[in-house]
Amino acid sequence: MIIVGVDGSRTGLDAAGWAATEAALRQVPLTVAHAVPKWVCEEADGHYAEVGRWLRESAKSVLISARDRALRERPELTVETVLLPGDPRSALVKISENAELLVAGSRGVGGVRGLLVGSVAYGVAAHAVTDVVLVRARPPTPRGEIVVGVDGSPGGVRALGFAFAEAELRGTKLRAVHAWAWPHPSGFEPADRDSELDRSRELNELLAGHRERHPGVEVVPEIVHGHPVEVLREAAAEADLLVLGTHGRSQLAGMLMGSISQAMLHHAPCPLAVIRRDRA
CATH class of the missing domain: 3.40.50.620 (HUPs)
Incomplete structure (x- = not known):
């Protein structure tokens, strides 16, 4: 129900x-x-x-x-x-x-x-x-893409499972976005090649099991250097659904999904799925 x-x-x-x-x-x-x-x-x-x-x-x-x-x-x-x-x-x-x-x-x-x-x-x-x-904002016609924010936390892992299942159910593409940025007094430190490669490897490891369970889902992994709220808002601009986990500190970059989820309540440009860390 x-x-x-x-x-x-x-x-x-x-x-x-x-x-x-x-x-x-x-x-x-x-x-x-x-x-x-x-x-x-x-x-x-x-x-x-x-x-x-x-x-x-x-x-x-x-x-x-x-x-x-x-x-x-x-x-x-x-x-x-x-x-x-x-x-x-x-x-x-x-x-x-x-x-x-x-x-x-x-x-x-x-x-x-x-x-x-x-x-x-x-x-x-x-x-x-x-x-x-x-x-908040429902696209008038389906756009054929679901976006999921990936951070490696337990809530984020459940969000990935939800997003893959939803993409399979709807027959849409899935964009898995990991945003990362190291705070710095003058803004964010610039990205470096080694960090990009490390995060790309970790992201693909997180996606591997879900890809096996949902082989028909087209997945586009994305590593983006920037503030998570801005990155996710831009990524979801043409999406049918944005999926985020709740609670738990990111194992990839220290991103607090709870705070990001709250911020996206205001800024999500499409329907927002907030996925619980655990289900009873």
């Missing part, structure tokens, strides 16, 4: 469309979820009864619109809707514990009372026990 959190915004609808395509490719059902304050879900009399009824109707409208968007993209898909009581971050994290994937929009206005989806994106990316895809 894939779960998509929606909020009535355009990015929420784009997330529902992206999640529908992914669910169809994986041949699993899709659940569309929307969160409202707990009191809204309670049938009650009194001063706020009418407000509660109006908010419940609004929430149902959000769910129906997202379900219809998903079915327009993939009419054959099984789609369910669920109204979640409580804070959208904790509610989505809880409901997604046994899901294959949690999808959400990363911009727009969320919840019922103006909660920024940016804060929801941060919350689910940081605390979900499943893998998360945040849809």
